[in-house]
Amino acid sequence: MKKILPLVLLFPFCTQAAKLNVPAQYTTIQSAINAAATGDTVLVAPSNMYVENLDFMGKDVVVRTPNPVTDRFTTIIDGNQSGSVVKFISNESNAAKLEGFTLRNGTGTVRDWGYYLIQTVLSGGGILCDSPIAFGGSNIWGSSPTLSYLIVENNSARMGGGIAAWKGSYPIIENTIVRNNSCTEMVGVFRYLRALGQPPLYLEM
Numbered sequence: 001m002k003k004i005l006p007l008v009l010l011f012p013f014c015t016q017a018a019k020l021n022v023p024a025q026y027t028t029i030q031s032a033i034n035a036a037a038t039g040d041t042v043l044v045a046p047s048n049m050y051v052e053n054l055d056f057m058g059k060d061v062v063v064r065t066p067n068p069v070t071d072r073f074t075t076i077i078d079g080n081q082s083g084s085v086v087k088f089i090s091n092e093s094n095a096a097k098l099e100g101f102t103l104r105n106g107t108g109t110v111r112d113w114g115y116y117l118i119q120t121v122l123s124g125g126g127i128l129c130d131s132p133i134a135f136g137g138s139n140i141w142g143s144s145p146t147l148s149y150l151i152v153e154n155n156s157a158r159m160g161g162g163i164a165a166w167k168g169s170y171p172i173i174e175n176t177i178v179r180n181n182s183c184t185e186m187v188g189v190f191r192y193l194r195a196l197g198q199p200p201l202y203l204e205m
Contacts, residue, residue, distance in 0.1 A: 018041075023048075038059050046100070054085065071100040071101075072151050086106075096145040098145060098147050106155040108164075126181060129145065130169060142169030143169050147173045155182075
């Protein structure tokens with residue numbers, strides 16, 4: 001007698017990217033990022049002020065407003081003089097996106113670049129792109145988000161008052177206004193590092 005075995009059909013398990021709404025579902029942008037998974041979108045209601053300091057936490061998520069082209073003029077993320085407004089410091093790729101905001105009142109984040117500059121630096125008032133370890137060796141892979149339709153203004157830091165993208169970070173910056181930021185140090189260090197073949201990016205305008 002032949003034994004008849006049941007036929008089992010296996011279907012691949014598929015997940016669909018989620019959309020997390022701020023403030024309808026999450027009261028803050030950061031809480032939505034915390035809950036998001038790679039590939040998700042955090043959709044932020046426009047024409048509001050969000051007093052926050054954001055960290056993408058290594059997640060390739062999209063944080064945007066419904067209409068980034070125009071919403072960037074009315075939707076503000078205010079760093080409250082409490083560090084970088086937005087940090088990408090955990091190897092985020094170009095798939096991590098920030099679109100449609102004004103970023104202001106950031107004061108930078110302390111990074112230990114002693115292995116390279118022989119000093120600790122307050123950097124990236126508006127946006128900081130860096131490695132998860134800002135020290136420990138020369139072969140460091142940074143963070144490279146896509147930054148679109150932003151206004152980065154009225155921020156400050158020692159280096160990169162507006163935007164700082166440190167060694168190994170290659171952000172895509174498009175349709176973005178950087179203005180009225182301040183720093184205490186930039187040009188000399190920028191030229192020095194270019195000569196070494198490892199230029200960081202500092203935007204202070």
